[in-house]
Amino acid sequence: MTQTPPTVADLLAHPVRFGLTLLAGPGAGRPIEKVTAVSTLPGVVHAAEGSLVVILEPPGSALTGYEADVAIRHAADRGLVALVLTGPVRLPVTSQHLAKRAQVPVLGSETAQDGAELLLRIDRYARGGASDALARAAAAIEAAQNAADAASDDPVAAVLAAAGDALGCTVDLLEYAPTAPNSPGAVVIGDQAVAEVVAGTHDEAAHVALPAVAAVVSRVRQNELNRRFAATMTRAELIVQIALAERAQLPQLSAQAQRAGLPVQQTHVVAWVRVEAAEGAPAGLFQQRQLLAALELAALQALDGRPGMWHVASFSGDLIVVFTDPVAGAHLYGRVRQEMQALLATLAERGDALVTVGMGTPQAGPDGIRQSAAEARVAADSAAVRGRRGTIADTDASGLRRILADLYSSPLSRGLLAELLAPLDALGPERSWIGVVTLSAFLDSQGSPTKTGRALHLHANAVSYRLRWITEALDADLDDPDVRFALQMACRVRLLGA
Template identity: 60%
Template sequence: MPQTATVAELLRHHARFGLSLVAGPAAQAPIRHVAGADTLAAIERVPADSLIVILGGPSGSGYEIDVAIRQAAARGLAGLVFAAPLRLPITATRLADRAHLPVLAPERARDGAGLLLDIDRYVRGGASDSLARAETAIRLAQAAAEEGGGEAVRSLLEAAAQALGCGLVLDETGPVAESHPGAVVVGRQPVAAVVADLDDDATRVALPAIAALVSRLRQRELSRRFAPAMTRAGLIVQIVLCDRAQLPQLVDQAFHLDLAVEQTHVVAWLKVEDAAARGEASMERARQVLDEAELSALQVLHAKPGEWHVATLGGDLVVVCTGPAGTDPHRSARAELQRLVEVLTARGDVVVTGGIGTPQAGPDGLRQSAAEARVAADSARAAGRHGTLAETDATGLRRILAGLSSSPLSRDLLSEMLAPLDAMGAARARIGVVTLSAYLDAQSSPTRTAEALHLHPNAVAYRIKWISEALGADLADPDTRFALQLACRVRLLNA
């Protein structure tokens, strides 16, 4: 609210007062008083610097209006307001313009006493008027929100703007700070902002409450839109993680949820981490980052071609694109997924490392594509390749290892082979696995192993001695070497 009200300020609050300038200038002179008059003749009793409201609307001849304007100008009035629409004679318009006397009128007839009271409250200003406007705006916004409907947000903003006497818009064009008073927050993520074209006490009081109502409507809209997809996404996670024996039961559930598991799937595995903490974030912050990424993915992908599902698994985001059987959705899916990675990365506070699997059909194909994507994402993260989607290797070796890793039975069998090293502690177990893997890759050559690990050959020989003793393994046996090499490869891929 301005310290001193003026006619120009009244006109700026068109949504509140509904007044337009009929003649004269939009004066900046202060309004000291507000007075009401039943007739034009009462103008001669109004003190200077007053804004006079003609309660009964225009009356009298054009000559009388001319006289009233002359008197108002002579007494130094701040302006003349009519409570009903007015078309001034040309002589009156010229007189008002020459005298610099603002003449105002509404587009539709208003109750004169109500208009007088509203203007008087505004001119007196202070906390009472600001609180009254803010309370009215919040009450009308709540009523609009309770009515719901597809245009609930628009109706809410229009109702609040009318009470506040300013314009309100929902800005969804750019990033929004959590500290913004009009921040619209969905799932703890600012997604838009309610912005007012007037900064006064009433707007500052009402804006956070209005934004909270818009947030609630947006959350309700997203829940309604994505609830079925989120239920299906939870089932996808179960299919990816389950033992092979549980798959038929989950496929049956998928049928009842209208999840087309028999079609072709491309899976992306996204590791989303707090850029500041990089793997050391608190559980609460890590959960917040993942929730925000999930919401962004739903918003970015829901209108894209194909059927999309977004799920969280541990600390990662799993995105599935499904297309008709016999098709290859890989190319279009990859472009959309890369766009998602760019959107997430553009936030500036997260690091995204992704992998994408090959198109695979059916529930087993879904599991295979997810395993490939996970291995590719793990490899990319280990190599520091952030902000893009890594793919499985062309030779197919990683796809084979991914298949072994995705099978709980195979994974358990391979882990059992390395269990004696694990019993020696995490640090010693990793030294053992890395050394043994390099030794087997080098066809049991201590010299080549030493070159690969930057060690002395004697150090390699010493390590291989205690590793083979701990495992109780005959490294001269081809089958033993092959099995241990697979176990080491899978362990290092998932490290």
């Protein structure tokens, strides 16, 4: 397809790329058929018709009206498209009037430019094609990088504006994850595409520049998030350590938390967020990691600015949300639950995750973080086991889950209960897991193979077969109430830890 030759108006529309302003004459003019250069103003007399003439040696501030008038008259007589002065100059008033009458545009530069370089840029632009596309793309990338490095209240907007000026089109940021995460304009934070840079034109220059501009925006966004959430994320890492630590480690971790600005002696409410890929979504390890990172960022942004101190951390494929408040009270639980309900709705809108939230009760001090986290985890796991995924599960009023949580948080209790299941562990990881799951379901079903089979999607005969080798391995009498109770607690704590 034949490209329409540009005009003076097109040059003026790219101030970042050419740095030209209109000194006198019309701002449009005829199409530029040729770009040529002369060393001085009098050399204009030798330029061919239809040319835009670049004066390589910029005149000084003492430009005389006579020189300018003669050059403009020659330009009009020879049918030149425009004259370009390569330095900042004040055109005499008489020359301005003459250029207007002769319909000869006179362009000047706001700053002194290399005449040869300016000539090359204009010539590439006038010729079009691959060389112009590459030049515009290079100019857009350089402008975006410079805008990112400059101090600005809104660096992303500055990057987009600079790139758009260089490309000659609008460049916008669409605040959604692109359908194709590997699209040229994808803005990636960590491993997750969160937005997309798009250009208002589909020419080659935009196609070449978009990936680099998107990379600059990604870097700016990542830096903004690092500055915004660095302290919060550091404290969140300590919260995870406190939630999983032995009691003997709490004094040291509490001291670190205090130095990091986390008031561990206050009251905490923990919500445990189980994250699963939505039905039909990719469920590989890499995709799961990407999903968890995206949800962690979404949760941080959703809770940022909410009243109180909020922290979000990831652990073993799940998220831990902690609210800290100096005032203890029953209202804390309801307040946090309300915020988690809103967060659950926000995360569900994404459509790529199934999120189940377990709520812990308000607890004070570093040991309270451990207790509330254990309660929240038990509640989330219980909801998942009972088929209540995608909901908020409260800590039960009976206190059983809290008892399980306390047992799980105690190394001594875990050790004693693990001894009961040691014979199954001796059979190997896979057989041990089958045994624990089957025994737990059997005891929860009050010793009914039929109900156990329905829970595990097995035939009752298969359940009976499993129970024979399980009881033989454990050498346990399941008719003894104490034995049943101890094994049921051991199985539940084992499944909780899993």
